[in-house]
Amino acid sequence: MKNQTIIITGGAGFIGSNLAFYFQENYPDYHIIIFDKFRDNLTFPSGNPTSLGHFKNLIGFRGEIITGDINNPSDIAKLKTIDFDVMYHMAAISDTTVMDQKLVMQTNHLAFLDLLNICLEKNAKMIYASSAGTYGNTSAPNKIGSGENPENIYGFSKLMMDISTRKILCKNPQLPIIGLRFFNVYGEREFYKGKTASMVLQLGLQALKEKKVKLFEFGEQKRDFVYIKDVIDACILSSKATKGGIYNVGSGHARSFNDIINALKSHLGDFEVEYIKNPYTFFQTHTEADLSGIKADLGYKPRFELEDGIASYIPEIKARFEECK
Numbered sequence: 555m556k557n558q559t560i561i562i563t564g565g566a567g568f569i570g571s572n573l574a575f576y577f578q579e580n581y582p583d584y585h586i587i588i589f590d591k592f593r594d595n596l597t598f599p600s601g602n603p604t605s606l607g608h609f610k611n612l613i614g615f616r617g618e619i620i621t622g623d624i625n626n627p628s629d630i631a632k633l634k635t636i637d638f639d640v641m642y643h644m645a646a647i648s649d650t651t652v653m654d655q656k657l658v659m660q661t662n663h664l665a666f667l668d669l670l671n672i673c674l675e676k677n678a679k680m681i682y683a684s685s686a687g688t689y690g691n692t693s694a695p696n697k698i699g700s701g702e703n704p705e706n707i708y709g710f711s712k713l714m715m716d717i718s719t720r721k722i723l724c725k726n727p728q729l730p731i732i733g734l735r736f737f738n739v740y741g742e743r744e745f746y747k748g749k750t751a752s753m754v755l756q757l758g759l760q761a762l763k764e765k766k767v768k769l770f771e772f773g774e775q776k777r778d779f780v781y782i783k784d785v786i787d788a789c790i791l792s793s794k795a796t797k798g799g800i801y802n803v804g805s806g807h808a809r810s811f812n813d814i815i816n817a818l819k820s821h822l823g824d825f826e827v828e829y830i831k832n833p834y835t836f837f838q839t840h841t842e843a844d845l846s847g848i849k850a851d852l853g854y855k856p857r858f859e860l861e862d863g864i865a866s867y868i869p870e871i872k873a874r875f876e877e878c879k
């Protein structure tokens with residue numbers, strides 16, 4: 555394959571920075587460009603930062619960085635001047651608790667359409683992050699095209715990205731637009747997501763710090779937890795796709811929060827679990843990715859069961875704990 559130019563929006567965030575390092579390590583001749591607005595001093599009413607990118611995710615990155623906002627036309631105009639092959643569009647308001655519907659729709663849906671137009675003009679592949687949030691609380695296993703009933707504005711904005719994509723692919727299925735519905739991703743470089751990081755990290759850090767963790771009653775809610783290395787595999791396979799499509803990216807198995815606790819205990823030793831009332835009116839209680847589409851079309855095969863992913867992640871969790879002691 556010829557040396558390629560890859561743009562990663564949201565490259566200072568969790569998944570985007572992992573992608574950037576994957577390319578740097580495995581395709582050293584590729585030209586990798588990150589486009590991210592990084593974080594400023596602003597917070598949402600919840601206290602969470604309005605964007606979660608962090609320079610520390612990029613220590614050691616040797617590619618190019620464009621600091622910009624996908625909502626700002628003059629910032630994204632810079633991308634029009636670049637001759638690129640693939641755009642991985644990861645930038646978004648990824649915090650599912652944000653209630654500002656206008657801002658979420660602008661950032662996640664409208665800005666995506668602007669970036670998609672740039673890709674189409676350049677004949678470049680668009681591989682974008684959708685989400686299991688598109689399914690809301692409909693019954694699992696979650697299948698593309700059914701049970702798409704988001705319960706919050708985040709899930710709705712991601713569904714609108716997919717619906718816009720479907721309209722285009724309906725007329726021209728060969729166009730290289732791939733939507734990846736990530737389920738609950740955990741792994742290295744998510745630390746700076748703070749309270750929006752995965753429960754694997756949050757519970758691991760709580761266990762190390764307090765020897766006690768808090769879980770919503772009674773820890774049996776199930777999610778499809780997927781390790782970052784499997785997510786990166788799905789992203790890389792997508793760049794080789796010969797047609798467009800929307801795919802689930804998960805482990806293919808629903809596992810409970812108590813399963814996370816048991817896996818953590820096997821590495822960190824015993825700790826106490828306190829079950830507390832769930833304050834959220836919306837909470838996904840059972841997700842499981844149906845992987846038939848992505849297996850058949852892209853050859854995706856998840857490599858990490860929850861226990862394997864946690865085993866691989868433990869050294870990083872311990873290192874982060876030591877750092878913030």
Ligand SMILES: NC(=O)c1ccc[n+]([C@@H]2O[C@H](COP(=O)([O-])OP(=O)(O)OC[C@H]3O[C@@H](n4cnc5c(N)ncnc54)[C@H](O)[C@@H]3O)[C@@H](O)[C@H]2O)c1
Nearest residue numbers: 564566567568569591606607623624645646648683736739
């Ligand atoms: N992590 C998960 O479990 C998960 C699950 C489903 C979907 N997703 C989606 O995957 C993508 C990546 O998720 P993540 O976990 O890495 O999130 P993240 O918040 O760590 O990364 C998002 C990045 O986008 C940047 N960004 C936000 N608004 C921007 C703007 N207006 N202009 C430019 N940059 C902006 C942030 O600074 C951040 O670096 C997101 O689209 C998210 O919605 C993630």
